[in-house]
Amino acid sequence: MSWAVTSQQVSARSFSRLWKAALVESRARQPQCWCLRVSQLSANPHAFTSRRPVHQDSMKESSISAGKELHTPVMLKEVLHCLGLKPGQVFLDMTFGAGGHTKAILSAVPDVRVYALDRDPVAFHMMRQLSEEHKSQVTPLLGRFSELRDLLSQRGVGPGSLDAVLLDAGCSSMQFDCPERGFSLSKDGPLDMRMDGNRYPDMPNAADVVNALDQQALASILSTYGEERHAKKIASAIVEARSIYPITRTQQLASIVAGAFSASALYARKDLLQRPAHVATKTFQALRIFVNDELNELYAGLQAAETLLKPGGRLCVLTFHSLEDRVAKRFFQGVDQAVRPCHNIREKIRQRRAQELEEKEDEAVAATRWAYLQNRVMTPLMEEVQDNPRGRSAKLRVACKL
Numbered sequence: 001m002s003w004a005v006t007s008q009q010v011s012a013r014s015f016s017r018l019w020k021a022a023l024v025e026s027r028a029r030q031p032q033c034w035c036l037r038v039s040q041l042s043a044n045p046h047a048f049t050s051r052r053p054v055h056q057d058s059m060k061e062s063s064i065s066a067g068k069e070l071h072t073p074v075m076l077k078e079v080l081h082c083l084g085l086k087p088g089q090v091f092l093d094m095t096f097g098a099g100g101h102t103k104a105i106l107s108a109v110p111d112v113r114v115y116a117l118d119r120d121p122v123a124f125h126m127m128r129q130l131s132e133e134h135k136s137q138v139t140p141l142l143g144r145f146s147e148l149r150d151l152l153s154q155r156g157v158g159p160g161s162l163d164a165v166l167l168d169a170g171c172s173s174m175q176f177d178c179p180e181r182g183f184s185l186s187k188d189g190p191l192d193m194r195m196d197g198n199r200y201p202d203m204p205n206a207a208d209v210v211n212a213l214d215q216q217a218l219a220s221i222l223s224t225y226g227e228e229r230h231a232k233k234i235a236s237a238i239v240e241a242r243s244i245y246p247i248t249r250t251q252q253l254a255s256i257v258a259g260a261f262s263a264s265a266l267y268a269r270k271d272l273l274q275r276p277a278h279v280a281t282k283t284f285q286a287l288r289i290f291v292n293d294e295l296n297e298l299y300a301g302l303q304a305a306e307t308l309l310k311p312g313g314r315l316c317v318l319t320f321h322s323l324e325d326r327v328a329k330r331f332f333q334g335v336d337q338a339v340r341p342c343h344n345i346r347e348k349i350r351q352r353r354a355q356e357l358e359e360k361e362d363e364a365v366a367a368t369r370w371a372y373l374q375n376r377v378m379t380p381l382m383e384e385v386q387d388n389p390r391g392r393s394a395k396l397r398v399a400c401k402l
């Protein structure tokens with residue numbers, strides 16, 4: 001099943017692939033190709049074929065510069081407690097990152113067997129180093145959530161084999177803090193944002209998206225994946241700017257978005273800690289989610305975890321924004337992930353009411369295939385947020401497979 005929020009958004013997803021097909025076919029990365037309306041390409045929707053990963057051995061991992069600061073694992077104590085691992089059990093870390101959670105588990109639980117996954121080759125490199133130190137305990141896996149079942153079955157790990165799984169969604173600080181990766185709003189770099197661009201060189205990056213898609217598709221991406229109220233205004237500013245010069249840098253995009261607002265609006269938005277947030281923050285979030293297909297991947301990951309866990313096994317999910325959290329919440333509730341599109345204001349109001357009701361029921365509803373382990377969704381303590389503001393919006397859901 002796909003994370004099909006509305007038909008418009010589904011087409012926004014396929015726009016990217018269709019446009020890439022034109023690039024792959026023409027081999028022409030030229031400005032005149034960037035503004036192709038994707039509708040012109042729809043005659044050949046299957047042309048996008050170059051999604052096969054580059055073999056890991058052919059990659060120059062050393063050429064990918066990891067950020068200097070490592071990632072601080074979020075809600076570490078709570079995660080360790082909720083996973084409830086016992087000596088000799090089998091654990092899967094679906095989002096290894098810098099390995100903070102896995103390392104803590106290795107030191108807390110004797111003889112634990114760890115399968116570690118990440119789509120990012122930088123994280124994989126770190127996993128391999130850790131597996132050298134813990135030879136018989138850690139198995140590193142490079143790939144996406146959607147590839148997990150195959151990766152594990154190649155190693156003889158089938159359905160119902162795992163005691164606990166952790167999915168710590170989103171990006172790591174190593175990704176955000178490395179300007180060359182193109183995720184950062186504050187540091188200039190190429191507008192890339194792909195978590196595994198080296199493995200999938202033909203996968204469109206954020207610059208491809210902002211330079212190729214038409215205004216409506218861009219606005220749809222910004223409003224869907226960034227929940228950006230000013231999506232149309234920002235999309236219009238992007239289209240206008242790229243008609244003069246292609247958008248290739250993170251700071252260039254941040255200035256274009258800023259240019260669509262008055263000076264007083266630039267930092268008028270506040271984050272959860274009431275700190276000023278740049279007006280382009282939601283634009284960057286939307287592009288990152290779109291480029292990496294994060295919500296579909298998240299859903300695929302949750303499904304894979306369910307298959308791989310033993311009955312009684314535990315799944316801990318850390319999310320960092322409302323879109324991710326909604327996917328996790330609905331998954332545990334067994335709710336269909338596809339939401340009907342909002343056609344008019346009445347329907348929007350109806351949906352909002354249904355959502356509020358769902359939120360009220362959330363903690364009480366016993367999912368058919370899952371039992372929540374705590375009554376409430378857990379959030380980080382204030383002291384943790386002060387030490388690590390990046391974790392401020394974390395929500396931890398833990399459930400036991402029935």
Ligand SMILES: C[S@@+](CC[C@H](N)C(=O)[O-])C[C@H]1O[C@@H](n2cnc3c(N)ncnc32)[C@H](O)[C@@H]1O
Nearest residue numbers: 073095097098099100101118119120144145297
């Ligand atoms: C928040 S970080 C995890 C940090 C980690 N728990 C730690 O303590 O260092 C999320 C990680 O998940 C990875 N990731 C995101 N989406 C993924 C996917 N679909 N498949 C595999 N890995 C993914 C990212 O590359 C990133 O390294």
